[in-house]
Amino acid sequence: MTATATEPPKPRRMGQRILGSGLLDLLAGPPGVDGYLEQIRPAWGVQDRRAEVIAADRRTPDAVTLALRANLAWEGFESGQFVQVAVEIDGSRRTRSYSLASAAGPGRTLELTVKAHPEGLVSNFLVENARPGMVLGLGPAEGDFRIPLERPERLLLISAGSGITPVMSMLRTLCAEDHNGSITFLHYAPDPGRAIYRDELEQIAAVHPNVRLVRSYTRAPGAGEADGHFSRSQLAEIDPGYAAAETFACGPPALLDALREAWGAEDLELRLHLESFVSSTLAPASGVPEGSIHFANSGVRIENSGAVLLEQAESAGLSPASGCRMGICHTCCCRKTAGTVRNLSTGQLSSNDAEEIQICISAPVGDVVVDL
Numbered sequence: 278m279t280a281t282a283t284e285p286p287k288p289r290r291m292g293q294r295i296l297g298s299g300l301l302d303l304l305a306g307p308p309g310v311d312g313y314l315e316q317i318r319p320a321w322g323v324q325d326r327r328a329e330v331i332a333a334d335r336r337t338p339d340a341v342t343l344a345l346r347a348n349l350a351w352e353g354f355e356s357g358q359f360v361q362v363a364v365e366i367d368g369s370r371r372t373r374s375y376s377l378a379s380a381a382g383p384g385r386t387l388e389l390t391v392k393a394h395p396e397g398l399v400s401n402f403l404v405e406n407a408r409p410g411m412v413l414g415l416g417p418a419e420g421d422f423r424i425p426l427e428r429p430e431r432l433l434l435i436s437a438g439s440g441i442t443p444v445m446s447m448l449r450t451l452c453a454e455d456h457n458g459s460i461t462f463l464h465y466a467p468d469p470g471r472a473i474y475r476d477e478l479e480q481i482a483a484v485h486p487n488v489r490l491v492r493s494y495t496r497a498p499g500a501g502e503a504d505g506h507f508s509r510s511q512l513a514e515i516d517p518g519y520a521a522a523e524t525f526a527c528g529p530p531a532l533l534d535a536l537r538e539a540w541g542a543e544d545l546e547l548r549l550h551l552e553s554f555v556s557s558t559l560a561p562a563s564g565v566p567e568g569s570i571h572f573a574n575s576g577v578r579i580e581n582s583g584a585v586l587l588e589q590a591e592s593a594g595l596s597p598a599s600g601c602r603m604g605i606c607h608t609c610c611c612r613k614t615a616g617t618v619r620n621l622s623t624g625q626l627s628s629n630d631a632e633e634i635q636i637c638i639s640a641p642v643g644d645v646v647v648d649l
């Protein structure tokens with residue numbers, strides 16, 4: 278039911294409004310309401326979004342699935358969206374974006390899965406250290422990758438690796454709503470041992486006859502319902518009616534490029550909705566990284582490691598502004614004044630001397646100078 282102007286405020290919302298009001302903050306004095314609540318329990322703030330870890334489940338060797346309880350400042354999300362998660366590491370606040378995997382709804386219990394990778398400062402920290410009681414900062418839910426409120430009759434959900442989290446949220450949301458349209462869930466993982474949510478997906482498919490589960494284990498042929506990487510012929514076998522479906526896919530750039538090509542070849546782009554995650558450790562296409570990076574405003578010069586400029590700047594002790602770290606929010610834009618960078622999202626090289634670049638998805642190719 279939707280609240281109307283004549284309805285009395287619900288008790289929890291009213292309490293939230295009172296606790297979150299500027300007037301009470303004024304009366305509370307310099308620490309503010311959040312300051313006092315924090316001293317009782319860090320997750321209890323009502324003005325800054327925070328969440329307490331209530332479970333940390335390590336289902337695969339290189340990932341942790343976190344169950345979180347958000348505080349009263351959390352406004353909710355739509356399935357498929359992501360949030361920025363903040364943690365303090367060695368005295369510095371670090372933020373990274375993670376897609377939520379839980380079913381969307383009014384509740385404050387959230388789930389996200391974090392996968393370790395060689396230079397993933399925050400990811401590795403959470404995979405190693407997250408435990409019940411830890412408090413994380415949260416941003417608001419963001420992103421346009423979400424299923425329409427008028428649910429499509431036919432859906433194809435495609436993911437690879439940890440790209441499964443936003444489409445898992447979509448699947449859980451649809452199942453919680455008893456959506457009875459046809460859903461094909463196609464997931465790529467190296468082998469069954471590294472397939473996040475494997476057991477739950479099987480349980481969902483067992484009790485929801487409208488959900489068809491297809492796994493392709495790229496390094497374990499024969500272990501899933503399909504084999505190998507995505508191709509148009511594989512798609513035609515798995516879901517011959519895919520052209521009639523709304524398709525939502527999340528995965529690395531190579532998978533998304535292949536999907537764009539397949540849907541583009543049949544003028545079906547409007548039915549394809551994509552979310553990319555970019556590994557910040559991708560090396561430039563030429564292989565061994567070369568050249569040096571000059572952060573002109575700071576007077577810092579370093580050897581190019583091949584990682585994206587944002588990671589390299591942070592490794593050099595700088596703290597550039599950043600948000601989503603995957604090319605969506607534009608918080609990290611800064612001016613490059615010389616050199617060539619590769620956009621890891623599109624693969625394109627850019628050599629203009631004075632241009633704005635997103636340093637979270639731009640890897641230097643040779644010598645580069647940026648205004649940082």
Ligand code: FES
Pocket residue numbers: 598599600601602603604605606607608609610635636637638
């Ligand atoms: S941090 Fe969001 S686009 Fe770079």
